[in-house]
Amino acid sequence: MSLFKLSPLEITLKKGKEKIAGITAYDYNMARLAESAGLDFILIGDSASMVVLGHPDTYPITLEEMLIFCQAVSRGAPNTLRIGDMPFLSYQVSIESALLNAGRFIKEGRCHAVKVEGGIEVVEIVSALVKAGIPVLAHIGVTPQRSLDIGGLKARGKDLETAKELLDSALALESAGAFAIVLECVPAEISRLITQRLKIPTIGIGAGPYTDGQILVFHDVVGLFPEMRPKFVKNYIDGFKIFEEALKTYQKEVKEGLFPEEKHSFKVDPQILEALSRDD
Numbered sequence: 001m002s003l004f005k006l007s008p009l010e011i012t013l014k015k016g017k018e019k020i021a022g023i024t025a026y027d028y029n030m031a032r033l034a035e036s037a038g039l040d041f042i043l044i045g046d047s048a049s050m051v052v053l054g055h056p057d058t059y060p061i062t063l064e065e066m067l068i069f070c071q072a073v074s075r076g077a078p079n080t081l082r083i084g085d086m087p088f089l090s091y092q093v094s095i096e097s098a099l100l101n102a103g104r105f106i107k108e109g110r111c112h113a114v115k116v117e118g119g120i121e122v123v124e125i126v127s128a129l130v131k132a133g134i135p136v137l138a139h140i141g142v143t144p145q146r147s148l149d150i151g152g153l154k155a156r157g158k159d160l161e162t163a164k165e166l167l168d169s170a171l172a173l174e175s176a177g178a179f180a181i182v183l184e185c186v187p188a189e190i191s192r193l194i195t196q197r198l199k200i201p202t203i204g205i206g207a208g209p210y211t212d213g214q215i216l217v218f219h220d221v222v223g224l225f226p227e228m229r230p231k232f233v234k235n236y237i238d239g240f241k242i243f244e245e246a247l248k249t250y251q252k253e254v255k256e257g258l259f260p261e262e263k264h265s266f267k268v269d270p271q272i273l274e275a276l277s278r279d280d
């Protein structure tokens, strides 16, 4: 039996059988929630740069910071497939540094696979990682680590040229050995076409209903990051409001002397109190 519920290979084999549902997580407790809920996989996303560290985009997050999040998630979800999202410039510089840095996700972060963004330009890197025994989740469409040169986070594949580029990239990444591929912000019919043409599963985010699976950012699922609501996001609860209400009620009860109650307080033997006052 494998150590985790689903291995990368088992994710690949789900294509055409059962939809795959993944979520991001960044810390121990989020990971426990994801594992307890039974998600098929957890991505420790570089979106942590935004939703955990408060940066405006995914560029600033470092490999060291990513590894701390991976370690926490690994402790919280020991039996779930965990994929580490390689941050900007941790795999683009050279094949050697890509291998060493991906190795750190496996050895130190205790991840089972890594994700890299990009199409044809990363095929050689994907192939080297796979040859070294590191399963790779590919990621095309909107690639936030390229938002400076692809012109932001606008959906990709709306014109013939970029749609063709996506299909060619997807096929090349599959040949390079990726076990699945994320399609981010791609028109639904283009994702459908790519999904039909590939043997490996497609995991969509803003890519419509025809992909083999879906992934969303944890904070978006539970409504904890209300400032970012692109159309592909669904908030299943209004977490920010629910948490904020709890904090407000706590503050109010402290101010009004309603918290703590007797049941929240510790007791001491009256004899001790008496002895203490006698000593004065």
Ligand SMILES: Nc1nc(=O)c2c([nH]1)NC[C@@H]1CN(c3ccc(C(=O)N[C@@H](CCC(=O)O)C(=O)O)cc3)CN21
Residues within 6 Å of the ligand: 046, 047, 050, 051, 058, 142, 144, 152, 153, 154, 155, 185, 205, 216, 217, 219, 220, 225, 228, 229, 230, 231
């Ligand atoms: N909370 C959160 N959720 C995410 O899904 C997410 C992150 N953070 N951080 C990393 C990336 C960035 N992502 C995003 C974020 C916004 C759009 C978005 O609003 N796209 C608009 C166009 C924006 C523009 O014109 O620049 C769209 O209509 O597709 C797309 C992808 C997805 N990822």
Ligand SMILES: CC(C)C(=O)C(=O)O
Residues within 6 Å of the ligand: 024, 043, 044, 045, 046, 047, 048, 085, 182, 184, 205, 215, 216, 217
């Ligand atoms: C949105 C997903 C696919 C991601 O790359 C991230 O969370 O960083």
Ligand SMILES: [Mg+2]
Residues within 6 Å of the ligand: 045, 046, 047, 058, 085
């Ligand atoms: Mg990412």
